[in-house]
Each structure stands twice: as C-alpha cells, then as structure tokens.
Amino acid sequence: MSPFLALSGISKRYGGVRALENVDFACAPGSIHAVLGENGAGKSTLIKIVSGVVQPDTGAMTLDGAPVRFPTPAAANRAGVVCIFQELSLMPDLTVADNISISDPPRRLGLIDARAQRRRAEALLARLGCEDVNPQIRVRDLPLSRRQMVEIAKALGKDPRLLILDEATSALTAADVEQVYRMLARLKEEGTAILYISHRMHEIEALADTLSVFRNGRHVETFAKGQRTNRQIVEAMIGRDIAAQYPPKPERPRPPPSLEVTDLGWAGRLKDLTFSVGPGEILGLGGLDGQGQKEVLLALFGVLKGVTGTVSVEGRPHRPGSPADARRAALALIPEDRKTEGLMLPMSVGDNLVAASFDRIAAGPFIDADRQRRAIDEAIRRLQIKVGDPGDPVSTLSGGNQQKVVIAKWLMTQPRLILLNDPTRGIDVGTKQEIYRLLRELADAGAAILFYSTDYDELIGCCDRVAVMYDGRIVRELQGDAITERAIVASALNIEQEADPAHG
Missing domain, CATH: 3.40.50.300 (P-loop containing nucleotide triphosphate hydrolases)
Structure with a gap:
C-alpha cells in the first residue's frame, strides 16, 4: 500500500540542540501508526513539522503522493492534517460550541449561525459518546477529562485525512478512553491515516498496527504489531537494557x-x-x-x-x-496538570524552581542570589533535569523535564x-x-x-x-x-x- 504521509531526510535543530536528524518516515491510510520514544526523542518535533507548526531545516514531505510544505497549521488543516495535542488549544472563556467551530463557524446571512453551531457541536460530541456535555457551557467550567473530549470533537469537525494524537488520552477517564478507541476504529475503517503518540503501552498494544521508535532525534526502527516484546520496545527507546522498573520495597514494621x-x-x-x-x-x-x-x-x-x-x-x-x-x-502537592497548575510557563526554569521556597533563599526581605543559585543547581542535579540554562523558559523543556521541575520545586520546601x-x-x-x-x-x-x-x-x-x-x-x-x-x-x-x- 502506498503511504499517505512520507518524510525523507527531515532534519531540525534548535540552536545547538538536534531535534531531528535525517529522518525517513511513512504512514499508510486506514492504519494506526504508533510513534514511540522518550521525552526529547524527537516525536513532538516530528508532528510539529507534519502539522505546519515548525519548518524543517532540510528534507521533503509528501501527502497522498504530492509534495507539500505547510507554512502554518491552518494550511495543514486545509490539507486534512489535524492534530490533537496533550496541551489543550481551547479558549476557556468561550462555550464548547464556540470552541469546536472556532476556525470555521457556520454562517447565515454573513453572521455566525449560533443554532447551527450548537447542532454541529452536539453531533460531534455524540460521535464521541459525550452527549452529557452541554455545548452552551463555558470550557473553563468543565473538568479536565471533558475538556480533552471537546478538543477531540473539535479535531473531528475538521474532517481529518491524517489525524495525529499526541498523548490525547492522558487526561481521560477509562470510559472516555474506550469511546476514543471506538472513534479511532471507525476512522481507520473510513481510510483515515492515524499517528498515535502515547507512553501507555497497553494503549499501543490495543490500537497500533505499526510502531516506530525514535531516540535522540533519530528514527531507530519501524515494525509491525507483535514483532517486538514490550521489553524490546523499551530497550529500543532508551538505548540500553532496562533494569527492574520499580525499586524494591523494604520490609519493615x-x-x-x-x-x-x-x-x-x-x-x-x-x-x-x-x-x-x-x-x-x-x-x-x-x-x-x-x-x-x-x-x-x-x-x-x-x-x-x-x-x-x-x-x-x-x-x-x-x-x-x-x-x-x-x-x-x-505538606506538598504535585498537581494533576503541570501546564496550568504546576508551572508558570513563560518564566524561567530557575524562577519556577524557587517559586514555593522564597523563605529558604531569602536574607531578610531580599533574595540571596548566591543561595538561590546554589538551590537551583542542586535541584537540577538531584532530579537530573535536562536544561540548557536555568534562565531558559520552562516551556522549552520536554514534558518529562517539566514534571521534574514541578517535583523539584516542592521538594525544595522540604x-x-x-x-x-x-x-x-x-x-x-x-x-x-x-x-x-x-x-x-x-x-x-x-x-x-x-x-x-x-x-x-x-x-x-x-x-x-x-x-x-x-x-x-x-x-x-x-x-x-x-x-x-x-x-x-x-x-x-x-x-x-x-x-x-x-x-x-
């Protein structure tokens, strides 16, 4: 079967950091293709290039046999390439219906047709089994799992030919995950090409037809479902033999x-x-x-x-x-959503690390700069946070390193x-x-x-x-x-x- 999406020689660097290096990759129509790798392996850069968020430094891309280069996500959407990211793109103060149709609302006499927009939202939510979500409610009033389902409904409304899911189920309840499984099965039957990124191996086992492993910006291998054990897959992802996953539990009263x-x-x-x-x-x-x-x-x-x-x-x-x-x-609480509850994304790694413990780095009413620097360096060392410079915005880190910053921030409160x-x-x-x-x-x-x-x-x-x-x-x-x-x-x-x- 001819691939629907094909990449050839794709490379991308951010300053001195290699995000992707000479990557060849393809996925077929009517198939679910899992993309696996550690945070920082290049998965996010791959899908950002495919979806028009960033441009590659070198390489070529074809879609359904035709050369393409998407200057913007909107251009990718028009070609049928639609992404569902772990970080929600919804506008919290707008309604569910407004969010679902935000890029192309139905119109009547030149004005937005609110009734048609509501009916469209109801139909898309029904496809996901989310009839309980009121299209007129503001997104901010929904729990995280329902917001994620609205994000998926919004993507379905763009009639994707290539649907990319980036950890799109990580915030969902078990019942919602089952609904997403059914939705993906229907899209697959209709011939949609699906790229699926997840760290949940049981989801990969349940859904994927083909699996590709990335490591350190390179495409390591692609294989059919069932050709590798979970242990072999993990070893390919991390590039070494895996030790026991969980540390031993001590026996004590x-x-x-x-x-x-x-x-x-x-x-x-x-x-x-x-x-x-x-x-x-x-x-x-x-x-x-x-x-x-x-x-x-x-x-x-x-x-x-x-x-x-x-x-x-x-x-x-x-x-x-x-x-x-x-x-x-x-007491310390490591919250559910690091993006909205645990971090101040525009601020630096260092500022996020000390945000909960100013009293420990202060000298009277002022911050002791030396004490602050030592505390930041120690936190980065202790949790092995991969960061170029503590002054870099925390938003530039991979998801796993952002989570380490959240944990380190609270550990600094002792x-x-x-x-x-x-x-x-x-x-x-x-x-x-x-x-x-x-x-x-x-x-x-x-x-x-x-x-x-x-x-x-x-x-x-x-x-x-x-x-x-x-x-x-x-x-x-x-x-x-x-x-x-x-x-x-x-x-x-x-x-x-x-x-x-x-x-x-």
Missing part, C-alpha cells in the same frame, strides 16, 4: 502515622474517609477515575472549602484554610508529607523510572507519601499499601502480596473478589 485522617467528608463527594500513612510509607489511592481520589489530595492541601472530619499531621490538628497553610505544615496526583501522566518510561526511584528514596528518608495514580501497575510496583476508593469511600485496603491488579479492579468495581488461585 508499619510505622506510627505521620498523617491521620478520620471521617473526612466534602460536598457529598468524600464520605467518612478514615486512613493513615506513616514516615517511610507510600500509600496508594486506587480505583476507577472520579471516585474522589483527587478530592482527597485537594482537601488535605487546603484547596477545598467546607471539608469535614479530623486530620492530624505528626500528632497536631491540621485544618488548612489554604495551600499556604498546608505548606507551612510541611516537605514531610507529599501528595501526588497522577505524577507520571504523559511522560516517558525512562523518566517514570527516575520518579519511582525518587519516591522510594524520599520515603526511605522519612517522608510520608500519598500517591494517586490511574496506572494500576504503578500502584502495585510503588506502594506499600493501596486504599481503593469507590463512590467517595475507601472500600478496601490492600497490603503486601494482596496488592494485585485483580484485587484492585475487583475493589474498584465494588464487587466481591473470588479467591485468587495464586494466593489461596
């Missing part, structure tokens, strides 16, 4: 609690939650998305108002009225209780392993860690105990060998688990 929570409740979303976590422990929050896990973290960090129940930190009552109160009590909200979402396998090792090191140094993850493998591999939530309650706590995917899933669905033959 359960410590006295650093954090004690009794009958925690909030707005009908959290219901009589009682749990504790001690120094040196990693307690996982499991269950299906949307069962109250994120609200637990936000309640403890002082974001939510009207929280009931009692909380104590290291034996002292803890009722934060704000994140500032929580920080003074030595927290004793660390709250993590899905911290490895949308980052590569190598960076994930570094974060897993860091969490265990922090626990071994005496931190108490409360860790919510949508990845069951992470809960199994990282956590000493897992509290599984359903409908705002903890329905089961798992420990040791009882932390299995089968047990987590059964508890997440709030069903009785049959005896596991492997464990008697």
